[in-house]
Amino acid sequence: MTKPIEHFLSDYQPLPFAITTVDLTFELDPEATIVTSVMRFESAQAGQSISLDGQDLTLVSLSLDGVALSAADYALSETGLRFTAPKPVFELTVVTEIAPQANTELEGLYRSGGNYCTQCEAEGFRRITYFPDRPDLLAVYTTRIVAPKEGNRFLLANGDLVEQGEVNATHHFAVWHDPFPKPSYLFALVAGYLERIRDTFVTRSGRTITLDLFVEPQNKDQCDHAMASLKKAMAWDERRFGLEYDLDTYMIVAVDDFNMGAMENKGLNIFNSKFVLARPDTATDTDFEGIESVIAHEYFHNWTGNRVTCRDWFQLTLKEGLTVFRDQLFTADMLSPATKRIEDVKRLRSHQFVEDAGPMAHPIQPQSYIEMNNFYTLTVYEKGAEVVRLYHTLLGEEGFQKGMRLYFERFDGQAVTVQDFRQAMADANDVDLSAMHQWYVQAGTPRVQVETRYHPETQQLTLFWTQSNPKSDSQPPLPIPVGLKLWYPDGQPAPMQPLAECREALLETEKGPVFLLDRHQQTLVFEGLTQKPVVSMLRDFSAPVILSTEQSDEALSRLARFDDDPFVRWESIQTLALKTLMAAVDAVQADDTPVILQPAYEQGVAEVLAQVSLDKGLKALALTLPDLDYVCEQYDPVPVDAIWQAYQKVEQRLAERFESDWRALFDQLDESVPYAYDAQAIARRKLKQVCLHYLSCLPDGPDVASQLFDQAGNMTDTLAALQALNHYPQRAQPMQAFYERWRHEPLVLDKWFALQARSRHGDAIDNVRALLAHPDFHYQTPNRVRSVLGVFARQNFFGFHASDGRGYRLLGEQIQKLDRINPQIAARLTAPLTQWRRLAPPRNTAMQGVLTDLLAQERLSSDVYEIVSKSLAPV
Structure with a gap:
């Protein structure tokens, strides 16, 4: 195969021209959609060669200022076309033909379940028309959609609806205009037979915003939570950040087949239905919280991502890290700040730290990539959010908000860099934040080691600090804020009096004292301590590091x-x-x-239970x-x-x-009360699940779980019961009953597939193969693929790591198959195989062999190639 091209941040060059307006016309047809794009070029140079990106397109015609160009006037290739600018200002009209029905990669414009849908981030727009498909080109879009009336009740695009009507007896049209310049990755179109749920939101300035939620007709009764979440997010963003929505209409569309969780297209968010649809009997607490969080995340992007966007894809954490941080704050305010923080840390340490330690480790601002889709990672998102949190820790809420206000004042309507964000934070607070740059360019998880020495004769406590990073040992030190507090053994706070030479390193913040570790080695001394204190460190997980203590x-x-x-x-x-x-x-x-x-530990568990x-x-x-x-x-x-x-x-x-404790607590929590989505009710059900999990390890545990399954009044309890039964023969009857009841609800059926893919009962690999052959399994549906293969590889430790390597080979076979259908999904499934070096023989050689076989494929997408080749590269 031809080796894909690697892109480098250092090669970035701004475009030597602008495109100010883009007028698009779509004549929708499943097999042959015609797209007409009229672009106004400005600031070009006469005689200048201009390249437009394009992929899997049929060029119908090309004209310049209304004059058709012949094949001799341009150069066409598999990746785009090139022509010569005749003068500084001109109009280019491109007509292309695409086949939405055949687009199984779910990038660009595709058709699924009878509905048309787009996904343009990161580089999907080039699958719709020839265009400079990069985020630093901002233009004003007007979109005209023409489609048959039958099957296309709604025709939607970015912005506000400015015109609609009939073309003839069989076709109708709609015209949408977005007045805000945007990059091509934020373009969106949806058409299909959908139901609309409508509500309104009144902004703090008194504007009434129309809120439209579009779903397939059978899902209309599962939208209340999503709409309520949207209104809460809009009110919160005004209250916490002073940010108000700018268009007259805000739309969300839920689709079953979507590679991502959701997409923040300006004014027309497209969502994986998993993050929209919910009723207490179909969705768990985790689902409800996920919907609230993702709805908020995509709404918050309107300012942190849309109004201010990325100059290039190396700046992805500029919008994603910042917006994840904002949605974390939102969820903490809506539910429990303490629980939310711990759950975020668990996710970071169990998954992102693994990514940091593996062959795909990269900084939150990658310096190169082969396939951009591979960098929508936990590192860019979750670690990126932790880096934004560092600004908040160091500057406080008031200082952080000052920085955000200056950021928007300077860069509204522009495509910018992480350096621009950092400088806005620094200038707004008149501080030097240049050292923060290291957090953006260093790969790997920093390690902090601390040794403590108490000197009773001087009543001093000395803390010896060391920071290191196995992936970036030659790099300058990072500024690492470490939240600190001292306690006496009786539980009383101890005084925190640093020696004079240490005072500058101890910062007073809204969350208490923070030690700023900004050198490779550093010493902090406290005095006036009458007893040896207990040191509380890294409070509120004040930095994304691995802390080693004595x-x-x-x-x-x-x-x-x-x-x-x-x-x-x-x-x-x-x-x-x-x-x-x-x-x-x-x-x-x-x-x-x-x-x-x-x-x-035993004593600790007893005390927590008590x-x-x-x-x-x-x-x-x-x-x-x-x-x-x-x-x-x-x-x-x-x-x-x-x-x-x-x-x-x-x-x-x-x-x-603790058998008696689990039973007593479970019985106390097992009350038949109406479902409520609030912090207290969620906490009760969560603790009840923990009790049930331990009870399931006991001889009569399956009986307790079966009883809960029969009596459950919500999906949270139902799924908890099935999880407790999942590894026992008693699972057969309730699993079948669950399937029969929910076989026509795709999202609920995903849970059924996931439970079985996770099960240790019987032969795990044979079970997964049976699921892949099930009539309800579809390779073209990302959610279904993730519910089987993703769950098996990441959550079935017992089966995936079978000592004979069958689990690895199964995954390799499926990656190869999926790569021909949807390379993005195939690439994401490859991640568990990248850890082969950390396993002992024979598992490491078996996993390495699967990767080697993949790399030897004659036809391999750039998505999968990048991950496999980096995994096998010599260390």
Whole structure:
């Protein structure tokens, strides 16, 4: 195969011309849609060669200022066309033909389920028409859509509707105009037989915004939560950031076949239906929260992404990291700040840290890429959000908001860089933030090590700090804010009096003292301490780092018991749990050593269970063992079998040791009350699920789960019961009953597929192959593919890591098949295979072999090629 081209940030050059307006006409047809694009070029140079991107297009005609061009007037290739500018200002008309029905890659304009839909980020617009498909070209778009009336009830595009009517007896049209200049990746079009749910929102300035939610007719009764979430997000963004919506109409369309979660196209957001549709009987608490969060995220993009956009795709975290941070703040305000923060940290450490340690590790501002779709990653999004949070920590809420206001004042309507954002923050607060640049360009997870020494004779505590980064050891140090607090052993706060020479490094912030570690090695000394204190560190997870300390089990137990920072309390008991799990791994490897609960951890669990006043959401998180992925991160190579056995044994010991507590708490929480989506109700159900999980490890656990399944009044409880039954023979009857009831609800059926892909009952690989052959499995539907292959590879530790390598080979076969259908989905499924170097033989060689076979394919997309080739490259 031809090696794909690698793109570098250092090669960026601005366009030597502008396109100020784009007038598009779509004559929709499943097999042959005709697209006419009229572009007004300005600031060009006569005789200048101009390149337009294009992919999988049939060029019908090309004309310049109304004069048709012949084939001799331009050069056409597989990636675009080139022509010569005749003068500084001119009009180019391009007519192309595309086949939406045949577009299984779901990029550009495609047709699925009878509806037309677009996805243009990152580089999908070039599949619609020839155009400079890059984010720094902003133009004003007007879109005319012509389509048969039958099957196309609504014709939608960006902006506001300015005209609509009949073309003839069989066809109608609609014209949409977006007055705000935007890049091509924000273009959107939808047409189909949809139902509309309409509401309004009155802005703080008194404008009435029409809110339209479009879904397939059978889903009309599952939209209330999405609409309520949108209105909450609009009100919150006005209240917290002073940002008001700018168009007269805001539209959301839910589609079943979508590669991403959602897309923030200006005025016309297109969503994966997973993040729109919900009723208590069809969606879990996690689904409800996901909908609220993603609806908000895409709405917040109207300013952080649309009004101010990216100069180039290397700046992706400029909009995504910032907007993830904003949606995290929103969810925290809507539900529980403490629980939200811990859940975000769990996701970061269990998944993004793994990405940081692997062959696809990259900075939040990548310096090169082969396929841009591969960089919509946890690093760019979640780690990017943590870097934005650093600004908020260092500047405080008021300073951060000052920076945001200046950012919008300077750059509204422009395509800019992460440096522009950083400079706005710095200038608004009159501080030097140049050191923050290192957070954007260093790959890998920073490691912070601290040693503590208490000197009773001088009543001083010395903290010796070291920062390092295995992926970027030669790089300058990062500015790392570390939240700190000192406690005396009796739970009373200890004074924090740094020596004079250390005072500048200890910052007073809204969340308490923060130590700024900005050198490779640094010392911090506190005085006036009459006893050796317990040190509370990295409070509120103040930086995305791995912290190594010498804290004893006794100190961790005290922090778990009385620290006033929820993250530190949770982290302390999680550290004790991790110690127990790692000791269990040693015991399993020793073969003749019994697995036990470490005394400090056992005591910690008992104390958490006994704390009646502790928030139930925090209690649920504290009583849950660390994720398997996080446990694996502690080892190199990863002892797969020992970790798996140890994890199961520790779960079993917890179930048996606290059996009476799990039963009593489960019975207390198992109340038949109407479903409510609020922080308290969610926390109750979450804790109830934890109890059920441990009860399921006991002999009568399946009976308890079966009873819950029969009595459940909402999908959260129903799915919890099925998860508890999932690895036992008793699963057969309820699984069949669930299927029969929900087989016609695609999103609910995805849950059914996912449960079975995760199951350890029977032969996991044979089970997955049976699911792939099931009549309701469709390779063209990303959600269904993710529910089987994505869940199997990421959540079925037992099956995926089968010692004979069958799990790896199964995934490799499916990636190869999917690469011909939808390369984006195939590439995302490849990620679990990239960890082969961290496994011991024979698993590492088996996984490496699968990657080698993929790379040897004669036809391999650039999406999959990039991940596989980087995974196999010599270290």
